Structures are given as structure tokens and as C-alpha cells.
Amino acid sequence: MLNESKLPKYFWADAVYTAAYVLNRTLIRPILKKTPYELYKGRKPSVSHLRVFGCKCFILNNGKDNLGKFDAKSDEGLHVKQLKDGIFLNQAKYCKDLLRKFEMDKCKSMSTPFSTNCHLDHDVVGNPVDKTKYRGLIGSLLYLTANIPDIMFVVCMCARFQSAPKESHFNAAKRIMKYLQGTKDVGLWYPGNVSLSLTGYSxxxxxxxxxxxxxxxxxxxxxxxxxxxxxxxxxxxxxxxxAEAEYIASWS
Structure with missing residues (x-):
């Protein structure tokens, strides 16, 4: 990256120093759960001043304390693609892994994440479903709302029933997954040359x-x-x- 940018050679020293600084504050092995800094200093390092930048962000594996030899040490999360005319944010890899995890990678896609004639409630007489599985699905979908705003409404609605999920709630969550099947390559585009006028809608x-x-x-x-x-x-x-509902929405 330094070579392609044609920066002066003295920047290499700063690059090596920064790389060593970051590596000393990352985990050596998942089993030890300690960084080289913690082993040497006897206290945990402060990383609040560090900021993630570049092309990809990674999150730790969920539910895997002892990773196997061929297991990935992290799951790919938000993909940031920097182009000459702007930045593109996407979570296609995470969507594909999520669909595969819940055995929906071969499902048919839907054009909308929620049906207009579907109104969820507690569904007292409905058939209960596995709470752990439902909560895991909702938690994964909530992570996707950081980059896919069009599913936020229905995901937040499904999240209200995590204490006693029923089959109707799980079917609504599966409808979101079917929507992601057809839109997993869609993301947010931020062009470089854009006006600084701020506009809000409610x-x-x-x-x-x-x-x-x-x-x-x-x-x-x-x-x-x-x-x-x-x-x-x-x-x-x-x-x-x-009118009162719209006023409350614009005020909040």
C-alpha cells in the first residue's frame, strides 16, 4: 500500500511500528485469551483509541471457544469497498453465512421483507419454537440492520417476541431471510462528490x-x-x- 501510494521511505518505519503495536494488543491464541502486552505487563491493554479502517472488518467467531485447526479465527462482517468515486458498504458474505447456518441458502427469494397484511402479536394459541434458535436468528438480523436499513422495521418487530416465540414469529423472521436471499449483494453507496446539505425524513x-x-x-x-x-x-x-402520530415521530 505504501509502495503503490509512492510515499517516502521513512513512512515504512511508522508502518512497522504500528503493525507491531497492534499485534502486541491482539490475542495470541483463543485458548489463552491473552495478548502479548498482557503477558508482559500483567494488565490488559487499552484499545479504546484504536479505530478500524480499510477494506474489511472482522468479528470474532460466535460460540467457538476452542477453534479447530482449520476453523476461521473470525467471521467476515461489514465489507467496505473504496473506489475512486465513492465507498460501497456491503454484508454479502455475512448474509450467505447466515443463510447457510439456518439451512436457507437454497430458499426462494422474496421481493419484500414483510407482508403488508401480517400483524404480529403474542399468538397465545400458536405453536412454540426453540427460543435459542429464534434469539440467535434475531441477533444475527439485528447485526445486519447496521447496513440494511429496509429490514429494520420488521426485525425490531420480531425482536419483541424473544421471550416466548411462536411459529408465526419464526415464519416472519424466515420471510426476512428469504428477502436477504435476493438482496444480499445490495449495499449502501456513498459517492465522493456529494453536497453537504442535511435532509431528514420521518x-x-x-x-x-x-x-x-x-x-x-x-x-x-x-x-x-x-x-x-x-x-x-x-x-x-x-x-x-x-396527525398526533406523525407529530410524535418528527419530535422524537
Whole structure:
């Protein structure tokens, strides 16, 4: 990277120093769960000042304390592709691994993550499903909302029923997986030459939650044409009209 950038040779010393600094603060082996700095100094290093940059971000393997010889030491997470005219964010690899994990890598794709005529509730008479499996699926989908804003509403709705999930809730979560099957290569594009005008949008449904009749607010902010912030949450009070629901959404 330094060679391609045609930087002066004295930058190599800083590059080697930085690489050694980072390596001394990473785990030697997953079994030891200690860094070289901790073994030498007797205390854990502070890494709060470090920031991830570059092409890819990696997350630790989930549920694997003792990795096998051929197991990957990390799972690929958010992929950051830097181009001359902008930056592209994508989680295609993570989506593929998630579909394979829940045996849905060969399922048919859906055009929407949620059905318009589906309204989830506690479903007291429904058939219960495995809580661990359901919570693992919801946790994985919540991680994807960092890069796929169009699934945030339905994922947050399914996350409300983790204490006693039923078959109807699991089917709604599987519908999201089918949507990801057809959109796993889609991501966020941030062009380089963009205006710095900040634009915000807010919206709300009316009494969309069948449990407490509260509305759900949705908010997004764009810097020029680039989406930089999005949020979806249940309103704290019950709105008596659509105008009040929209006012609460814009205020929050």
C-alpha cells in the first residue's frame, strides 16, 4: 500500500511500528485469551483509541471457544469497498453465512421483507419454537440492520417476541431471510462528490402494534444523497390520531 501510494521511505518505519503495536494488543491464541502486552505487563491493554479502517472488518467467531485447526479465527462482517468515486458498504458474505447456518441458502427469494397484511402479536394459541434458535436468528438480523436499513422495521418487530416465540414469529423472521436471499449483494453507496446539505425524513403508522396499540416511528437522515442515519422504534405513548402520530415521530 505504501509502495503503490509512492510515499517516502521513512513512512515504512511508522508502518512497522504500528503493525507491531497492534499485534502486541491482539490475542495470541483463543485458548489463552491473552495478548502479548498482557503477558508482559500483567494488565490488559487499552484499545479504546484504536479505530478500524480499510477494506474489511472482522468479528470474532460466535460460540467457538476452542477453534479447530482449520476453523476461521473470525467471521467476515461489514465489507467496505473504496473506489475512486465513492465507498460501497456491503454484508454479502455475512448474509450467505447466515443463510447457510439456518439451512436457507437454497430458499426462494422474496421481493419484500414483510407482508403488508401480517400483524404480529403474542399468538397465545400458536405453536412454540426453540427460543435459542429464534434469539440467535434475531441477533444475527439485528447485526445486519447496521447496513440494511429496509429490514429494520420488521426485525425490531420480531425482536419483541424473544421471550416466548411462536411459529408465526419464526415464519416472519424466515420471510426476512428469504428477502436477504435476493438482496444480499445490495449495499449502501456513498459517492465522493456529494453536497453537504442535511435532509431528514420521518414517518409513522397508526396503531400498528396489536399488543398496546402504539404507533411505530421511522426516521432517516441523508447527507446529500447518502444515507447516514436511520432509526425505527415504538412510540412511548398512544397517539389518538394520525396527525398526533406523525407529530410524535418528527419530535422524537
Amino acid at each position: 414517518g409513522s403508522d397508526f396503531a400498528g402494534c396489536k399488543i398496546d396499540r402504539k404507533c411505530t416511528s421511522g426516521t432517516c437522515h441523508l447527507l446529500g444523497s447518502s444515507l447516514i442515519y436511520w432509526e425505527c422504534k415504538n412510540q412511548v405513548c398512544v397517539a389518538l390520531s394520525t
